[in-house]
Amino acid sequence: MIAAEELYAHLMACRIAGQVATPRENNLRNYSRFARRDPGVMFGLDPEGSWDEAEVLELMARRCGVSADPEHRHGQDTIDPDLTVRALDRLAGIVADTAARRGAVLLGTGHPRPLGGFYADLGDALGAAGCAVLTPAHNSPFLMHFPDGARSCALGYVRRTAVLRVYEEAPPNGAPRSGADGGPGPGALSEPVHTHSPxxxxxxxxxxxxxxxxRPDLVLGDHGWACGAGRLGVRAAGLADSNDPGVFVAEAEGDVELAVPLDDGVRPECYGLLSAYVLQQAGMSQ
Known part of the structure; x- marks a missing residue:
């Protein structure tokens, strides 16, 4: 049995919450970028509110636990572990509701290395509960825009969690190829990559x-996965860091049902207790 107090201590020890690694300068820079509607931090959103820099800071202080002081410009910033635990409790309710209805679920992450296991744990439990865990467009090519230009990409799935992969060279007709020795050749796909794109x-x-x-009954994901799905009217919930105001704005405006505040870049094994806690609270521990 994982008590909330144990989870709280774990969040602090791993710096998933409390004094997190994301510096104050990074947080404020992204809040300013969001206020300017910089596409790199919008995650596909088109907010209804004005969301100037002061409004974004107020929201992030209230929903994430960063310092509310606008004069605090440098150094340490925080995520409130109480807010993280409460949000994980709410996520457990969403997961339990989806399992009870045997809804179809799509899982996806833009942070495949640290967060992939968290989503995969939830997906395994939802699948065991009779939910369809969807894997659409596996290895089907599409053109995706990056800061340095468009590249041919595909969706891969790690334990049924979607991740973005990039073709090393654009393959003919979208089909990956292998070299003469059986190893990767032109058109081979990369390892899963980091992206915030919708x-x-x-x-x-x-x-x-x-x-x-x-459509799926629920999309569980982060960054562009949550916001992109929510913007299209699909029920969405997921994880969000203190420098990702878009997910919290999407929650505030009703596009995303839940944003769980936490540092999304610590060691992968640190998130195992979080997924176990969510499944425990959902009555789905395996």
Whole structure:
């Protein structure tokens, strides 16, 4: 049995919450970028509110636990572990509701190395509960925009959690190829990459529609996965760091049902207790 106090101590010890690694300068820079509607931090959103820098800071202080002092410009910033635990309790309710209805679920992450295991744990439990864990457009190519230009990409799945992979060279007709020795050749896919873009979830949802399949009942993801799905009217929830105001704005405006505040870049094994706690609170411990 994982008590809330044990989880709280774990969050602090791993710096998932409390005094986190993301510096104050990084947080404020991204709040300013969001206020300017910089596409790099919008995650596909088109907010209804004005969301100037002061409003973003107020929201992040209230929902994430960063310092509310606008004069605090440098150094340490924080995520409130109480807010993290409460949000994980709410996430457990969403997961339990989806399991009870045997809803279809799409999992995806832009931080595959640290967060992939967290989502995969939830997906395994949802699958065991009778939910369809969807894997649309597996290895199907699509063109995605990066700061340095467009590149041919594909969705891969790690324990049924979608991750973005990039073709080393654009393959003919979208088909990956191997070299003569059986190793990777032109058109081989990269390892999963880091992205905040909403394009992968849009591509996954479009593939479902093209195949005549219904939308998922829930998208669990972060960054562009949560915001991109929520913006299209799909129930969405997931994880968000203190420098990712877009997910919290999406929650405030009703596009995303839940943003769980935490540092999204610590060691992968640190998130295992969080997924175990969510499943415990959902009555789905395996």
């Amino acid at each position: 394009q992968p979830v849009r591509f996954a949802l479009a593939a479902l529609a093209d195949g005549g399949d219904p």
